[in-house]
Amino acid sequence: MSQAAAAHHIEPAESPLTPENWGKLGMWIFLAGDAMSFGILLAGYAVMRSTSKNWPVPTDVLGIGLTAFMTFLLICSSVTMVKGLDAIKRGDQGGLVKFLGLTVLGGAIFLGLQAYEWTHLIHEGLGLTANKWGAGLFGTTFFMITGFHGMHVTGGVIYLSIIAWRGSQGAYSAHSCNAVEIAGLYWHFVDLVWILVFTFVYLL
Amino acid sequence: MAHGHSRHAAHHVNYMAIFWWLLALTILEVAAGYPSSGPAYPHMLKGLLLVIMAVTKAALVAMYFMHLRFEKVALGYIAMIPLVLCVFVVLMTLPDF
Numbered sequence: 001m002s003q004a005a006a007a008h009h010i011e012p013a014e015s016p017l018t019p020e021n022w023g024k025l026g027m028w029i030f031l032a033g034d035a036m037s038f039g040i041l042l043a044g045y046a047v048m049r050s051t052s053k054n055w056p057v058p059t060d061v062l063g064i065g066l067t068a069f070m071t072f073l074l075i076c077s078s079v080t081m082v083k084g085l086d087a088i089k090r091g092d093q094g095g096l097v098k099f100l101g102l103t104v105l106g107g108a109i110f111l112g113l114q115a116y117e118w119t120h121l122i123h124e125g126l127g128l129t130a131n132k133w134g135a136g137l138f139g140t141t142f143f144m145i146t147g148f149h150g151m152h153v154t155g156g157v158i159y160l161s162i163i164a165w166r167g168s169q170g171a172y173s174a175h176s177c178n179a180v181e182i183a184g185l186y187w188h189f190v191d192l193v194w195i196l197v198f199t200f201v202y203l204l
Numbered sequence: 205m206a207h208g209h210s211r212h213a214a215h216h217v218n219y220m221a222i223f224w225w226l227l228a229l230t231i232l233e234v235a236a237g238y239p240s241s242g243p244a245y246p247h248m249l250k251g252l253l254l255v256i257m258a259v260t261k262a263a264l265v266a267m268y269f270m271h272l273r274f275e276k277v278a279l280g281y282i283a284m285i286p287l288v289l290c291v292f293v294v295l296m297t298l299p300d301f
Contacts, residue, residue: 019276019278019279020276024279025279025282028279028282028283029282031283032282032283032285032286033286035286035287035290036286036289036290039286039289039290039293040290040293042290043290043293043294043297046294046297047294047297047300051300057240059237059238059239059240060240064234064237064238068230068234071230072227072230075223075226075227075230076223078265078269079219079220079222079223079269081269082217082219082269083219086219181271184269184270185270188265188266188269188270189270191265191269192262192265192266192270195258195261195262195265196258196262198233198258199233199237199254199255199257199258200254200258202237203233203234203236203237203238203254204237204250204251204254
């Protein structure tokens with residue numbers, strides 16, 4: 001190996017546990033922990049709903065049409081995210097910034113729609129501790145779970161905006177785009193969680 | 205060095221195909237979830253259909269968008285841990301159901 005190559009790249013030890021990229025491993029470990037946070041909220045919700053005698057039927061109270069569109073929106077934003085990563089892997093900086101911008105836009109619209117949905121439900125009488133449709137915990141679990149997820153989307157929008165900005169400044173290239181891949185992992189996780197929330201909180 | 209790069213470069217995923225699958229599954233989920241459960245549509249059946257579809261969608265996002273299908277197996281094990289633990293949590297709280 002030439003001096004230049006040796007200085008540029010450290011050969012990793014090849015074992016099944018050695019990651020190619022420590023940052024990626026770090027993000028996966030973080031996401032595994034974060035998944036537990038959501039998992040525990042959903043498990044708690046499952047127990048409280050099963051033991052409740054007057055839990056409202058979600059499809060009667062919640063706006064399924066709007067949230068189905070929100071689900072579609074997040075799925076689209078995952079596609080634009082992955083296309084952005086694809087672009088920078090080919091060295092296309094403009095493509096990266098464009099697709100990241102679209103991803104951020106998708107996330108921002110999602111948040112706007114969530115805010116609209118929350119306002120509408122609060123106005124109709126869904127509260128944190130009580131509501132007119134039945135068990136008070138329905139509102140509690142709804143706001144806690146969707147709110148916790150919404151916070152993650154907000155964080156993701158900020159995170160991806162920073163990555164997009166840095167991308168526009170030339171921080172990433174075909175050989176140096178791990179940061180984009182790692183940010184993408186976070187964003188796909190947020191989409192994945194929403195798929196589960198939409199199923200268990202809105203549809204079931 | 206080269207073989208480290210080629211492992212990732214070789215996998216070209218058809219992201220749009222995954223998107224269409226996700227869209228189709230979302231539409232099917234709404235179709236299965238929207239009707240309230242009743243005598244003709246037992247809650248257990250509704251739940252089963254929804255869980256299967258949701259897990260499939262989640263798996264598609266994890267395997268293809270998050271690239272787990274092409275990563276080292278150890279990463280897959282890390283990703284599976286929360287799933288196992290959450291099932292465990294639900295099972296352990298079953299007496300309260």
